[in-house]
Amino acid sequence: DTEVTQTPKHLVMGMTNKKSLKCEQHMGHRAMYWYKQKAKKPPELMFVYSYEKLSINESVPSRFSPECPNSSLLNLHLHALQPEDSALYLCASSQDGRGSMGYTFGSGTRLTVV
Amino acid sequence: AQSVTQPDIHITVSEGASLELRCNYSYGATPYLFWYVQSPGQGLQLLLKYFSGDTLVQGIKGFEAEFKRSQSSFNLRKPSVHWSDAAEYFCAVGAGNNAGNMLTFGGGTRLMVKP
Numbered sequence: 652d653t654e655v656t657q658t659p660k661h662l663v664m665g666m667t668n669k670k671s672l673k674c675e676q677h678m679g680h681r682a683m684y685w686y687k688q689k690a691k692k693p694p695e696l697m698f699v700y701s702y703e704k705l706s707i708n709e710s711v712p713s714r715f716s717p718e719c720p721n722s723s724l725l726n727l728h729l730h731a732l733q734p735e736d737s738a739l740y741l742c743a744s745s746q747d748g749r750g751s752m753g754y755t756f757g758s759g760t761r762l763t764v765v
Numbered sequence: 766a767q768s769v770t771q772p773d774i775h776i777t778v779s780e781g782a783s784l785e786l787r788c789n790y791s792y793g794a795t796p797y798l799f800w801y802v803q804s805p806g807q808g809l810q811l812l813l814k815y816f817s818g819d820t821l822v823q824g825i826k827g828f829e830a831e832f833k834r835s836q837s838s839f840n841l842r843k844p845s846v847h848w849s850d851a852a853e854y855f856c857a858v859g860a861g862n863n864a865g866n867m868l869t870f871g872g873g874t875r876l877m878v879k880p
Binding site: 655657684691692693694695696699707739741743753754755756757758759761 | 797799801806807808809810811814855859867868869870871872873
C-alpha cells in the first residue's frame with residue numbers, strides 16, 4: 652500500500668457544525684501533515700505530527716484541532732468554521748520526521764463552509 | 766527560513782515542444798528539493814526529488830530536474846510535452862530537523878499545452 656487515503660472527498664458544513672476529516676496511511680510512515688490549499692495557491696502547512704506527537708503548529712486557529720490516534724491515522728476536527736476556511740485540505744506523510752524520503756500526499760478533502 | 770520562488774505563473778507550450786519550469790530556493794544548507802504536479806481538484810503527485818549526489822535527477826513521466834547550487838536553482842525539464850502534462854507544477858523545499866520538518870512550496874506554475 653503506497654497511498655494516503657483521505658475521507659470524505661467532499662464536505663459541506665455550516666458554521667455551527669462539528670465535523671472531522673480523516674487521513675490514513677499504511678506505509679509505516681512516522682510523520683504526518685495537514686496542509687490547506689486555497690484556489691490557485693500553493694499548499695500551506697498547518698500541522699506536523701512526528702512519531703504521533705504534534706511537533707509543528709503553524710499558528711492555526713483553535714477551530715481546527717488535529718489528532719493523531721496512532722501512527723497510521725490523522726484526524727482534523729473542525730468546529731465553528733468560517734466561510735473563508737473553505738479550501739482543499741491535504742494530508743501527507745513521510746517516512747520520518749525529516750522528510751528525507753519524500754512526502755506522499757492524499758487526494759484531499761474539498762471543504763465548503765456555508 | 767526556507768523559501769521557494771517560481772518566477773513563471775503561467776507557461777504555454779505546444780505539444781511536442783520542450784519545457785523548462787524554473788525554481789529558485791533560499792536555504793542555508795543543502796535542502797531536500799521536490800517537484801510536484803497537481804491536476805485540477807486533485808492531490809499532489811511527486812515527479813522527482815533531490816537529496817544529494819548526482820545533480821541531474823530523473824523522475825516519472827519523462828521529467829528531469831537539475832540542481833545547481835551556485836544558482837540556487839532546481840529547474841524542471843521535459844524534452845517533449847504531451848497534452849496530458851497540462852497541470853499546476855509546484856517546486857518545494859523540505860528542511861527542518863527530527864523534531865519536525867516543513868515542506869515549503871513555491872507559488873506554482875500553471876502549464877497549458879497547445880495542440
